[in-house]
Amino acid sequence: MREKIKEQIDLLKAKGAHYVDARWYPREDSNFLFMWNGNLKENNASSQSGMGVRVLYNGAWGFSASSALTNPSAIFDRAFDNARIASERVTFPIRLAEKEAVVDSFTSPNQIDPFTVGLDEKVAFLQKMDAALNQPGVVQRFGMLEFVRKQIIFLDSEGSEIEKNIIEVFPSIHAMGIDKDGGMQRRKYQPGRTGATRGWESINETDFLANAERIVSELNQVLVADDAPNGKMSVILLNGIMFLQTHETIGHALELDRILGYELSFAGGSFVRLEDFGNLRYGSEKLTARANALEPNSPGSFGFDDDGVPAQDNLLIDKGILVGAITGRQMVEEANAKAKKQIFDGSSGANRATSFYRVPIERMTNINIDPGTDGSLEDIIANTKYGLVLDGDKSWSIGSNREQFHFACDIGWLVEDGKKKQVVKNPTYRGETLPFYNSLTAVGDESTWNVHYVENCGKGAPNQIMQLGHGVPVCRFDNVQVGE
Amino acid sequence: MSNQVIDLLQKLRQSAIKRGLQALISYHEEDSYLMRFANSAISLNTNEHLISLDFIAFDGRKKVSYSMIADPSDFESMEKGLDALVEMLPHAQALSYEPTFPVYEKDVLDERAFDPALAALTNEERLAYFNTLAEGLENDDVKLSGIFSSGTTTTAQISTANEHSQTFRSTDAQITAVLSSESLKWEVNAEQSAQKKSDLDAEGLHADLALLVKHYQEDQSVQLPVGKYTVVLGPAATAELSNIMAYYGMTGGALMQGYSFLKEEDQGKHLFSEKINLLDDPREVEIYAQNADRYGLERKPFPLIAEGRFQAFMWDQDSADEFGKTPTGHDVTHASLVMDGGEKSVATLKDLLEMPREEDILYVPYIHYMNVVNPTQGMVTGSSRFGALFLKKDGSVQVPYNVRLTQKFSDFFGERVQWVSNEQVAYNVSSSYGRRNPTALKVPRFICVKEIEISHSNPSY
Numbered sequence: 001m002r003e004k005i006k007e008q009i010d011l012l013k014a015k016g017a018h019y020v021d022a023r024w025y026p027r028e029d030s031n032f033l034f035m036w037n038g039n040l041k042e043n044n045a046s047s048q049s050g051m052g053v054r055v056l057y058n059g060a061w062g063f064s065a066s067s068a069l070t071n072p073s074a075i076f077d078r079a080f081d082n083a084r085i086a087s088e089r090v091t092f093p094i095r096l097a098e099k100e101a102v103v104d105s106f107t108s109p110n111q112i113d114p115f116t117v118g119l120d121e122k123v124a125f126l127q128k129m130d131a132a133l134n135q136p137g138v139v140q141r142f143g144m145l146e147f148v149r150k151q152i153i154f155l156d157s158e159g160s161e162i163e164k165n166i167i168e169v170f171p172s173i174h175a176m177g178i179d180k181d182g183g184m185q186r187r188k189y190q191p192g193r194t195g196a197t198r199g200w201e202s203i204n205e206t207d208f209l210a211n212a213e214r215i216v217s218e219l220n221q222v223l224v225a226d227d228a229p230n231g232k233m234s235v236i237l238l239n240g241i242m243f244l245q246t247h248e249t250i251g252h253a254l255e256l257d258r259i260l261g262y263e264l265s266f267a268g269g270s271f272v273r274l275e276d277f278g279n280l281r282y283g284s285e286k287l288t289a290r291a292n293a294l295e296p297n298s299p300g301s302f303g304f305d306d307d308g309v310p311a312q313d314n315l316l317i318d319k320g321i322l323v324g325a326i327t328g329r330q331m332v333e334e335a336n337a338k339a340k341k342q343i344f345d346g347s348s349g350a351n352r353a354t355s356f357y358r359v360p361i362e363r364m365t366n367i368n369i370d371p372g373t374d375g376s377l378e379d380i381i382a383n384t385k386y387g388l389v390l391d392g393d394k395s396w397s398i399g400s401n402r403e404q405f406h407f408a409c410d411i412g413w414l415v416e417d418g419k420k421k422q423v424v425k426n427p428t429y430r431g432e433t434l435p436f437y438n439s440l441t442a443v444g445d446e447s448t449w450n451v452h453y454v455e456n457c458g459k460g461a462p463n464q465i466m467q468l469g470h471g472v473p474v475c476r477f478d479n480v481q482v483g484e
Numbered sequence: 485m486s487n488q489v490i491d492l493l494q495k496l497r498q499s500a501i502k503r504g505l506q507a508l509i510s511y512h513e514e515d516s517y518l519m520r521f522a523n524s525a526i527s528l529n530t531n532e533h534l535i536s537l538d539f540i541a542f543d544g545r546k547k548v549s550y551s552m553i554a555d556p557s558d559f560e561s562m563e564k565g566l567d568a569l570v571e572m573l574p575h576a577q578a579l580s581y582e583p584t585f586p587v588y589e590k591d592v593l594d595e596r597a598f599d600p601a602l603a604a605l606t607n608e609e610r611l612a613y614f615n616t617l618a619e620g621l622e623n624d625d626v627k628l629s630g631i632f633s634s635g636t637t638t639t640a641q642i643s644t645a646n647e648h649s650q651t652f653r654s655t656d657a658q659i660t661a662v663l664s665s666e667s668l669k670w671e672v673n674a675e676q677s678a679q680k681k682s683d684l685d686a687e688g689l690h691a692d693l694a695l696l697v698k699h700y701q702e703d704q705s706v707q708l709p710v711g712k713y714t715v716v717l718g719p720a721a722t723a724e725l726s727n728i729m730a731y732y733g734m735t736g737g738a739l740m741q742g743y744s745f746l747k748e749e750d751q752g753k754h755l756f757s758e759k760i761n762l763l764d765d766p767r768e769v770e771i772y773a774q775n776a777d778r779y780g781l782e783r784k785p786f787p788l789i790a791e792g793r794f795q796a797f798m799w800d801q802d803s804a805d806e807f808g809k810t811p812t813g814h815d816v817t818h819a820s821l822v823m824d825g826g827e828k829s830v831a832t833l834k835d836l837l838e839m840p841r842e843e844d845i846l847y848v849p850y851i852h853y854m855n856v857v858n859p860t861q862g863m864v865t866g867s868s869r870f871g872a873l874f875l876k877k878d879g880s881v882q883v884p885y886n887v888r889l890t891q892k893f894s895d896f897f898g899e900r901v902q903w904v905s906n907e908q909v910a911y912n913v914s915s916s917y918g919r920r921n922p923t924a925l926k927v928p929r930f931i932c933v934k935e936i937e938i939s940h941s942n943p944s945y
Binding site: 035042043049069088183269426 | 611664861
């Protein structure tokens with residue numbers, strides 16, 4: 001197949017294509033198990049194979065994909081035709097930033113391929129978790145295991161040839177109960193990525209059982225708790241909500257395609273402008289954020305993006321100042337041209353597609369906040385006059401240019417005079433992105449930092465789901481509107 | 485097309501029987517086209533032709549499934565999916581209830597929503613449509629974005645119980661056109677849902693966009709103070725609210741799992757405005773209705789809200805099996821929700837703007853990033869986007885920005901409803917995250933609701 005692909009790439013180049021690439025997925029497997037209240041409601045295996053072809057012709061993209069591979073030339077011809085018609089409406093002819101041709105491979109680090117683990121063992125794990133969650137106060141409970149294994153062959157007209165073999169595991173457990181006012185409450189646990197690998201071995205049964213006890217205990221406290229207070233106060237965000245705050249108001253806001261207006265018909269734009277790079281005070285000096293696709297254990301690390309650019313670790317925000325973005329080859333060229341200066345030195349290697357039948361777009365890698373110097377969670381609480389410790393991603397809603405947001409959390413703990421007090425229920429907070437990050441007054445140290453995976457980030461048209469990660473510490477923000 | 489599909493299903497059925505499987509075999513084929521615009525150019529032109537198969541094997545209380553995106557010429561690979569089921573089934577855990585194995589009593593072929601002309605739409609026609617809707621409206625600052633998504637979806641099912649099969653085929657188009665100011669960051673849009681080629685109306689979208697651009701360029705911007713407003717919802721806002729309300733509140737599964745804001749004893753109670761009627765109506769071809777569900781149950785008009793009274797929960801097969809209920813024909817990938825029109829004639833945005841006003845009115849056509857804050861309270865939040873207007877009592881118009889609404893479904897559709905427009909429109913809510921699944925609702929063009937709380941508002945551009 002590789003030779004056939006190379007032949008077709010050469011043919012399209014001869015027909016006038018400026019650039020051609022193909023992503024052939026010989027096989028992608030997944031396995032999903034879902035146990036609800038002791039019933040194994042989903043026990044699904046799946047597979048897919050196919051090819052997606054991207055053609056750049058006269059400054060415009062065409063793309064085509066199919067699962068029928070007996071006649072690959074049809075996919076290439078279709079992509080070329082799509083590019084040809086797209087080239088009839090071009091305002092800024094697409095150019096691609098320079099890159100080295102790469103002949104290489106990437107295999108995600110793992111010790112045990114989850115597809116070699118028997119179904120009995122996976123079901124037994126879920127049964128143990130179900131039993132651990134089945135306690136007084138819990139009226140609904142579920143556990144999920146999802147495994148993905150994919151082989152991707154990337155070839156382009158610039159001589160790159162990359163093979164990627166990636167395995168991911170996504171485990172989580174959830175417990176729900178009815179509170180004293182009749183409302184459904186929940187706690188969940190998905191493990192942080194603390195190890196060096198991401199295979200079956202990363203699912204630690206002992207850790208899960210301990211956390212099952214914890215979330216049931218916390219849930220039972222929520223069930224009898226009063227509502228969270230309203231008003232302006234400090235919020236201390238634990239990893240289970242800080243990852244999402246980072247995702248929605250740093251990650252998406254700094255995707256260069258959003259900044260350049262390529263998502264305006266769907267996901268939205270960004271309040272960030274090209275002239276902001278190097279100047280904008282995004283947050284307080286305590287805020288340093290980076291896109292680090294080199295974390296070993298996260299789905300945001302993939303070796304090479306779908307432009308064939310190697311994964312990188314780049315600063316986005318340096319001590320509060322905006323310095324970088326999440327970029328691919330096309331967007332950095334356009335941004336530099338529009339800004340009439342060199343903002344970006346090259347692609348940051350973040351152009352990814354969810355499957356063979358979708359085109360790569362700018363996606364988050366691991367959008368991390370560096371650990372700070374304000375000590376442990378306990379230290380931060382001890383230095384807080386009045387506020388809430390918050391955890392859990394119950395609900396999120398963000399303005400179309402990422403300038404404002406509203407989050408609801410699963411649980412809150414009142415903090416008064418440096419002491420963590422009672423649990424409160426239904427906590428929400430809202431704010432505006434820049435004032436919020438400029439009110440960042442404490443960033444936890446390494447002891448508070450871990451990588452939280454995201455398995456379902458949506459973007460693009462046609463829509464795409466992407467997997468990525470966020471390494472975040474505990475953070476405190478002051479003068480935040482809580483409630484409403 | 486359909487014969488080929490049925491032939492394939494019959495072959496797979498024989499293979500399943502040969503392997504001793506009691507199985508449901510489902511087929512999904514999409515021929516999808518999407519032309520995307522950004523910065524007044526075609527930013528992407530794409531098509532996908534994908535065939536997916538789903539196999540579910542049953543063995544008493546055990547159930548396992550296998551899904552694949554298949555090469556139609558590679559029957560051997562398809563059979564490997566059946567082999568996987570044979571391997572998985574002994575290791576499955578028995579459910580606490582008996583899952584229903586589908587037995588189709590007759591052949592079903594439903595192609596009411598298929599239009600050969602829309603299926604054959606060309607790239608040139610998609611481009612011409614966008615050129616028409618944007619004609620004269622773009623400049624160095626105001627740029628065109630959008631999508632023209634169209635395609636054909638074929639689904640079919642057969643079970644090993646007998647040779648009967650059901651096949652459904654539909655065509656759909658979803659068009660979103662956005663005009664945005666690069667310097668001021670405002671954005672307005674116009675949208676269309678189509679089931680047949682003759683539905684396409686580029687001139688209509690042009691008129692909507694031209695009107696909104698005029699107001700956004702000429703009228704004063706305003707940061708609305710937080711507080712209570714009389715709000716007129718546009719079709720996008722009404723459709724999204726109705727869809728989420730039905731999904732979270734009106735399914736048997738959500739009820740039993742404790743997520744619904746409605747309770748079993750609420751059936752028959754007057755919980756919404758008498759002006760609100762909501763129906764799942766499989767007669768509505770315009771919104772891609774199907775006449776049978778995945779288990780072969782005939783779908784019939786199913787009232788959810790009648791003159792403000794909540795009527796009944798929708799039960800899919802699995803939830804009905806688990807909780808001992810009667811399934812209601814709702815094992816479908818999309819319902820066909822229709823909210824009735826009311827008595828006031830307000831057909832267009834121009835009509836709304838020209839109506840005499842006794843108070844200030846906030847027009848919210850679209851609620852961006854709507855999410856459920858508290859499911860058991862039926863509370864949602866989201867921000868205005870794409871052409872919100874503040875219609876002042878004195879006849880003038882102002883342009884607000886990022887107005888956040890955090891309210892309950894009962895606030896939007898309860899006693900605060902003032903009037904419902906007589907005119908209805910199909911609004912397309914399809915996403916393309918997974919397989920093509922054309923989904924639309926038919927909703928009133930406008931609904932006016934008083935005392936809607938605005939909890940946050942950004943400085944306008």
